[in-house]
Amino acid sequence: MLAIALLVLLCASASANSIQSRSSSFSGEYGGKGGKRFSHSGNQLDGPITALRIRVSRNFIVGLQVRYGTVWSDYVGGKSGELEEIFLHPGESVIQVTGRYKYYMKQLTFVTDKGRYLPFGKNSGTSFTAVPLHPNTVLRYISGRSGSVIDAISLHWDTYPSQCNTC
Ligand code: MMA
Numbered sequence: 001m002l003a004i005a006l007l008v009l010l011c012a013s014a015s016a017n018s019i020q021s022r023s024s025s026f027s028g029e030y031g032g033k034g035g036k037r038f039s040h041s042g043n044q045l046d047g048p049i050t051a052l053r054i055r056v057s058r059n060f061i062v063g064l065q066v067r068y069g070t071v072w073s074d075y076v077g078g079k080s081g082e083l084e085e086i087f088l089h090p091g092e093s094v095i096q097v098t099g100r101y102k103y104y105m106k107q108l109t110f111v112t113d114k115g116r117y118l119p120f121g122k123n124s125g126t127s128f129t130a131v132p133l134h135p136n137t138v139l140r141y142i143s144g145r146s147g148s149v150i151d152a153i154s155l156h157w158d159t160y161p162s163q164c165n166t167c
């Protein structure tokens with residue numbers, strides 16, 4: 001009897017694990033090898049992505065900052081160009097990111113589950129298309145490499161958070 005109970009517990013925990021491990025995926029890294037690594041992995045605890053600031057020059061994606069819940073991440077990147085800011089609608093999520101790069105990031109386009117298409121930067125370089133591996137998952141955080149511009153980016157996908165610390 002005890003053995004059966006243990007077996008049931010073991011199976012339940014194994015299937016819970018496999019459910020968990022079937023929601024996260026990542027795409028990347030896209031871009032060049034220069035710059036210093038950054039990661040917003042910890043920022044995802046502040047909530048879903050709610051806004052984006054992207055600094056764009058004539059040729060490059062110069063810098064970026066992402067708002068998680070109500071908290072902005074640190075800014076990464078350089079000072080040139082102009083800062084553009086876009087807020088997502090309540091409950092709206094990014095479900096695809098396309099872009100172009102050569103040695104540095106040149107273009108990023110965010111596509112949302114409300115059908116909005118948010119492009120930044122120049123239409124030149126090698127293109128990539130990043131989408132989540134698992135159904136019903138969204139962009140939860142980004143990581144990459146930066147210096148005086150954004151050198152490279154990775155996209156990390158998971159389920160929309162059911163609760164967050166600050167929202
Ligand atoms: C800096 C340095 C490099 C990086 C570029 C572009 C100008 O050099 O951090 O490693 O590749 O910026 O971001």
